Amino acid sequence: MNILLNGESREYPEATTVARVITDIGLSGKRIAVELNKEILPFDRYEQQTLQDNDRLEIVHAIGGGQDDTFTVAGTRFHSRLLVGTGKYKDLEETRLAIEASGAEIVTVAIRRTNIGQNPGEPNLLDVISPDKYTILPNTAGCFTADDAVRTCRLARELLGGHKLVKLEVLADQKTLFPDVAETYVAAELLVKDGFDVMVYTNDDPIAAKRLEDIGCVAVMPLAAPIGSGLGIRNPYNILTIVENANVPILVDAGVGTASDAAIAMELGCDGVLMNTAIAAAQHPVMMAEAMRKAIEAGRLAFLAGRMPRKRFASASSPIDGLFL
Numbered sequence: 001m002n003i004l005l006n007g008e009s010r011e012y013p014e015a016t017t018v019a020r021v022i023t024d025i026g027l028s029g030k031r032i033a034v035e036l037n038k039e040i041l042p043f044d045r046y047e048q049q050t051l052q053d054n055d056r057l058e059i060v061h062a063i064g065g066g067q068d069d070t071f072t073v074a075g076t077r078f079h080s081r082l083l084v085g086t087g088k089y090k091d092l093e094e095t096r097l098a099i100e101a102s103g104a105e106i107v108t109v110a111i112r113r114t115n116i117g118q119n120p121g122e123p124n125l126l127d128v129i130s131p132d133k134y135t136i137l138p139n140t141a142g143c144f145t146a147d148d149a150v151r152t153c154r155l156a157r158e159l160l161g162g163h164k165l166v167k168l169e170v171l172a173d174q175k176t177l178f179p180d181v182a183e184t185y186v187a188a189e190l191l192v193k194d195g196f197d198v199m200v201y202t203n204d205d206p207i208a209a210k211r212l213e214d215i216g217c218v219a220v221m222p223l224a225a226p227i228g229s230g231l232g233i234r235n236p237y238n239i240l241t242i243v244e245n246a247n248v249p250i251l252v253d254a255g256v257g258t259a260s261d262a263a264i265a266m267e268l269g270c271d272g273v274l275m276n277t278a279i280a281a282a283q284h285p286v287m288m289a290e291a292m293r294k295a296i297e298a299g300r301l302a303f304l305a306g307r308m309p310r311k312r313f314a315s316a317s318s319p320i321d322g323l324f325l
């Protein structure tokens, strides 16, 4: 039988249990949580769970602030579930400090608006955000057609020496900056055929999200609200449906305004959140970057822990049943 362990295929000659896989990879005895086919099995509840052919098992070390709680995009594992942009900062030093405080490992760069080598002689973002330290995620912000977006990704690939991971966004109009989903499909198909690993920005529409996954995108990134609006998650039920249907990482992208918005995205089961304005436009960007890092970790842990069911009526916090009064 075959299982997918943290995104990698693993063969077993016969049916096996989660406990056996954990022993095989040297983690027995540790307090961990696992995700089986997107469902969290916290702590010790997975032990005797028998795996089926093609089950997807993610190992999640939840204890200790998510130190080893990783997610995988295009075969690379990342510890930080917070992805950040580089626009709207006062200067490059503030950009550097905020990104450092965010703990982000993936940093997105608008190729049409940021110099990463295409304008020699001008300040180069890569001098402060080094590709040796961060995974640079070129994005196609400012592209309104599939052709433009594909051309921009190819330019990024040249500038970054064969880099395959890109964030595709094809926008429909200046006022809303909502994605043009039809053009996004076309661009995604062309880029996937051309060998790119495509993380794709889209509406909070479960049908569009699934279609982009089927096209071969390595991650799907539904908006929380319009880019730069800071309105937070407008449609949590759609985000939840997208997460439940997905076989690739789902990252909320755009419209987050403050730390609680980021935590809600994580509590809904998203794999991560990408944001820019909420940090860069805060009164204290570096402080907000740290708040966002903590919110992402707290939201993730709350998701793993599993929230209590909502109830319509009260139930006493200190039950007296069984007490002799």
Ligand SMILES: CC(=O)[C@@H](O)[C@H](O)COP(=O)(O)O
Pocket (backbone or CB within 6 Å): 084, 085, 086, 087, 108, 139, 141, 169, 226, 227, 228, 229, 230, 253, 254, 255, 256, 274, 275, 276, 277, 278
């Ligand atoms: C930086 C980037 O890629 C933006 O296009 C992204 O969508 C972020 O949006 P916010 O600025 O609303 O966080």
